[in-house]
Amino acid sequence: MVRPKGKGIWYLGAGFIxxxxxxxxxxxxxxxxxxxxxxxxxxxxxxxxxxxxxxEIAAKAPSExxxxxxxxx
Amino acid sequence: MAPLxxxxxxxxxxxxxxxxxxxxxxxEQCHGGNPRASKMKAAHKxxxxxxxxxxxxxxxxxxxxxxxxxxxxxxxxSLNAYKDIIGKRASDNKGVRKKVFKAMDTHCFACHxxxxxxxxxRPDSVEGGFVEGHVFQKTPxxxxxxxxxxxxxxxxxxLGKNKGLPGDIHYIKERMKCVSCxxxxxxxxxxxxxxxxxxxxxxxxxxxxxxxxxxxQAALKTHRIHxxxxxxxxxxxxxxxxxxxxxxxxxxxxxxxxxxxxxxxxFKIGLNPRPxxxxxxxxxxxxxxxxxxxxxxxxxxxxLPNFDVLPTWKLxxxxxxxxxxxxxxxxxxxxxxxxxxxxxxDVAPEERAANKGVIxxxxxxxx
Numbered sequence: 001m002v003r004p005k006g007k008g009i010w011y012l013g014a015g016f017i018x019x020x021x022x023x024x025x026x027x028x029x030x031x032x033x034x035x036x037x038x039x040x041x042x043x044x045x046x047x048x049x050x051x052x053x054x055x056e057i058a059a060k061a062p063s064e065x066x067x068x069x070x071x072x073x
Numbered sequence: 074m075a076p077l078x079x080x081x082x083x084x085x086x087x088x089x090x091x092x093x094x095x096x097x098x099x100x101e102q103c104h105g106g107n108p109r110a111s112k113m114k115a116a117h118k119x120x121x122x123x124x125x126x127x128x129x130x131x132x133x134x135x136x137x138x139x140x141x142x143x144x145x146x147x148x149x150x151s152l153n154a155y156k157d158i159i160g161k162r163a164s165d166n167k168g169v170r171k172k173v174f175k176a177m178d179t180h181c182f183a184c185h186x187x188x189x190x191x192x193x194x195r196p197d198s199v200e201g202g203f204v205e206g207h208v209f210q211k212t213p214x215x216x217x218x219x220x221x222x223x224x225x226x227x228x229x230x231x232l233g234k235n236k237g238l239p240g241d242i243h244y245i246k247e248r249m250k251c252v253s254c255x256x257x258x259x260x261x262x263x264x265x266x267x268x269x270x271x272x273x274x275x276x277x278x279x280x281x282x283x284x285x286x287x288x289x290q291a292a293l294k295t296h297r298i299h300x301x302x303x304x305x306x307x308x309x310x311x312x313x314x315x316x317x318x319x320x321x322x323x324x325x326x327x328x329x330x331x332x333x334x335x336x337x338x339x340f341k342i343g344l345n346p347r348p349x350x351x352x353x354x355x356x357x358x359x360x361x362x363x364x365x366x367x368x369x370x371x372x373x374x375x376x377l378p379n380f381d382v383l384p385t386w387k388l389x390x391x392x393x394x395x396x397x398x399x400x401x402x403x404x405x406x407x408x409x410x411x412x413x414x415x416x417x418x419d420v421a422p423e424e425r426a427a428n429k430g431v432i433x434x435x436x437x438x439x440x
Binding site: 037041043050054055067070072 | 078079080083084085087090099100101104106108109110111113116225314316319322323324326328329330331332333334335336
């Protein structure tokens with residue numbers, strides 16, 4: 001079968017647009033997924049988690065501030 | 074300023090995630106760590122709490138290239154003034170000098186700033202913590218950032234927190250904040266390696282705003298008479314804080330501490346220790362700084378044998394400016410009033426040699 005002249009360019013363009021669409025969708029979903037999966041965000045936006053964790057840390061390692069400091073610096 | 078609760082120090086606000094463009098950058102890109110790990114220890118492995126210190130080029134430089142370029146010369150980061158003045162007083166003996174600078178690393182150099190410690194968090198020296206849930210602050214807030222370090226002198230003077238003394242007119246009357254005078258350009262450094270803040274060319278000057286009030290054409294006669302002879306603060310400042318004898322060391326647990334012997338409110342006019350084109354004055358206000366010959370005695374004996382090369386009463390620009398002060402009442406308020414001047418008897422005998430260039434001889438007090 002002989003394709004009409006110029007149709008190849010049309011197919012090539014359509015193919016590129018479809019590829020670009022997939023590429024962008026993949027990028028966006030990956031970015032959204034990585035933000036969802038980030039434990040940095042999930043933990044550091046949760047007051048409850050942070051209160052519990054910082055209490056645990058304080059119990060294990062009390063504040064490292066010398067009580068001997070005196071006067072104004 | 075009360076420190077934040079530990080959880081508040083690291084709590085990210087929704088406003089940061091929703092509105093701050095910096096939130097488009099993944100956490101680990103600046104701070105490292107492992108965002109996939111579910112346990113805290115693993116998630117924090119390799120974490121960099123302040124990715125902007127000492128070198129902010131990776132974290133900030135990609136977008137803020139020009140500002141980052143001068144970062145190394147920014148006095149808040151370089152702390153060159155400390156290095157210079159202690160370096161001049163310190164022993165020439167390599168071993169002793171090394172111990173002095175090690176002590177400074179532990180104590181003096183712990184007070185520095187960084188991009189993050191002005192624009193995101195409170196400074197580390199006051200236990201840190203996000204200013205507003207990690208939302209970047211274009212202008213650092215005065216109360217959580219500037220005065221959290223510059224508290225005992227500048228904040229107390231400027232806001233009028235010293236008992237019986239008024240706050241600075243620029244704050245009381247106009248509610249001006251630190252950044253009203255101290256611009257971002259000044260704070261970020263110019264690329265020039267200054268060793269003293271009084272040399273900084275784009276630092277604020279009174280004449281930047283009060284040009285008409287100064288110079289030989291000034292409207293006020295007293296301004297014309299005293300032009301170039303006395304600093305503005307000599308007439309327009311009131312008593313300010315002077316600290317004495319700072320000692321640093323480590324306690325039984327090995328935790329660093331400092332002790333200052335005494336603090337006193339005083340107002341002293343002395344001879345200008347560093348006349349310059351910008352400050353040609355004969356008389357300036359002087360403040361006693363807390364250094365002493367024994368400051369580093371915990372770490373090394375006789376660490377500052379060249380103590381006398383610099384005065385302990387330093388050029389000062391107190392932040393408690395008033396239009397009317399006891400000095401402006403009448404001519405005789407200053408002329409012949411020896412109490413206002415730094416005389417030999419005001420200086421501790423062991424510090425007289427260091428201050429010989431700033432002590433006003435009895436016969437030099439203006440009559």
